[in-house]
Amino acid sequence: MTLQGWTFLFVGLTFGLYLAIAWWSRVRDTGGFYVAGRGVPAAANGMATASDWMSAASFISMAGLIATMGYAGGVYLMGWTGGYVLLALLLAPALRKFGHFTVPDFVGDRYESNLARLVAVVCALFVSFTYVAGQMRGVGVVFSRFLEVDIDVGVGIGVAIVFVYATLGGMKGITWTQVAQYWVLITAFLIPAIAISIRLTGEPLPQLGLGAELLAADGTASGVFLLDKLDSITQELGFSRYTEAFTGPWDRTNVLLVALALMLGTAGLPHVIVRFYTVKNVKAARWSGFWAILFIALLYLTAPATAAFARTFMIESLNGRTAEQLPSWYENWSKTGLIAWVDDGDGVIRYSAGEDNEIFRMGTMNPAEFAERIASHQRWIDTRGAEGVDARIGLRDQGLSGPDRDIIVLATPEMAELANWIVALVAAGGLAAALSTASGLLLVVSSSVAHDLYYRVLKPEATEAQRLRIGRGTIGVAVVVAGLFGIYPPGYVSQVVAFAFGLAASSFFPVLVLGIFSKRVGTLPAVCGMVAGLGFTAFYIVGTVFFGMERWTFGLFPNGINPQGIGVFGAALNFAITLGLTPLCRPPSESVRRLVDAVREPEGAGAAVAIETAPDH
């Protein structure tokens, strides 16, 4: 069967499965809609959390980032999983015990302020929409390469599927679909990694393969470690050595700051926190935290191996080849603009870090403009420089050297010449990763608007039916908006994602931690801290990314602070202001102190939920 046939089969089967689950788990009340009736078993919730967590960025882009960055790519691995530890230890049990629907709900009740609630709603919406935009782009990439349909049609199909199961089943539908999506995505990630590991090193476990010796052509151990080989070829071509720590802008300070900012930001991501509301009790919340990180680690421990395998294949199958020797995967992927060979006229590919590099990508450029540049370059070659323009210089100046990182996971099975069905499986996996995260985020958007904004602020007397209708309506609108993001992707998705983590780190993380671990912190300090942390972080990121502001060095860091790492300072500022103002301000009321006691008390989950309905308590 052809690759396209296999892809249609897998994508069709998985989409059918998601729809079937949605029909089976449709719900009728807000409890089911937002938190799946709180009856999801811990291991299933762990799987759902894992697939909610692992977005198109984890599945498609992360291995590509690691392949490009080498050692420094570890910041994403450590940042995202390390943040999960903070979440599981510091926040999850207490937030489960609190037992409301959303994160802004906790902020609003704990700090007795609708202003705090509103700030939290705005943060939740911003973080969620930023993320969703990235997911939809992932859906578009997969559709355009594997199914050869128009990106717009692809995104439209994805939107329709999410729309059906999110509005029909709410959190319950989403949870059980995510469980199915976890299996699809993890299988799709592990099978190619295992196959390539066996081919390169003879080790079935990719984690062992990454540290093992390469196989020689006759199938015996060659005596050369894969990583040593990779170090030497990257160095030869002028890149930094693959495993070397702290190269270029990724100095010790920035690696530390970015890793820490991702950790703090991850712990404040609203769509992951709400997952802990869906289990029975505090004990189950802890177990589901463990299952989730175990399931996440399966992919995160494999991604570095995929990255190193792909980098090796990429260099070896391109560098020094001529037009006749181009591998077939290059032909397929150059159509998407994720990789492009711009020759200097000698007919031999050079993929290096220097000025002689001939491998580029389209990036976020308009496809027509890119095609025009390539055509002009061809004239330049044909006329030996008399007409046309050397496209390499412009592309290099725009930072478009090297292949797009999204190609790594999606094209690696083709690079390794694996069977068509494995390649097709990866396409289904990429879609599962994107759709599962998108649906989780859309639910946050819906609950933020329908629950926190409409019910808690605008119209507290709303009936159950009205709230459910508003919830479904918002999710419908949000899906469509997300779809528009996918069809007209904002050119700055990757920068904005850094923004999302920075904002979550500097706003949510400190208020949540202090809300649980301190009874003394009151409304005013918390709101001031949140606004200051948020404002500071937003100022630095917007300034450096969009307005060309110089990176700050504080006279200590010669390379300046990476905007992805500024969230650490934002969070520190938030903590400092909140704790500094606390002794000067009124302590919170007796009922808030009782609330904090109640979330710390592991007994009687469920009783704490009733606190709002018992005003005399």
Place this chain on the structure above:
Amino acid sequence: MSSDPRITATDRHEAEHACLRRYWRTNLAVVAVLLAIWAFVGLGCGVLLADRLNEFRLPGTGYPLGFWFAQQGSIATFVLIVLAYCLIMNRVDRRHHDELARLRAGTPASESSSR
């Protein structure tokens, strides 16, 4: 606050409160120890010491040690940290549950509030 005039009820309330405070202190200690390990392995071995650890190899493999911590070791450690937290705290919860149950079953208030 409880409006119950009987002393035993107030005492029991106090005792339950003390019980929760003990539980919370245990929780803080467990979290502090686990986060110290988290910081040492993740931020210490994976980042701050990575270049020095890279001079060594994980025995029997081609992994430079700092690189291994950044891309494998830290993640595996994080999984174990969450597992340890889960096992320890669920046990502490059970003890706390028993203690509360004894209080509520009417163990003399003086005995439990004397701590």
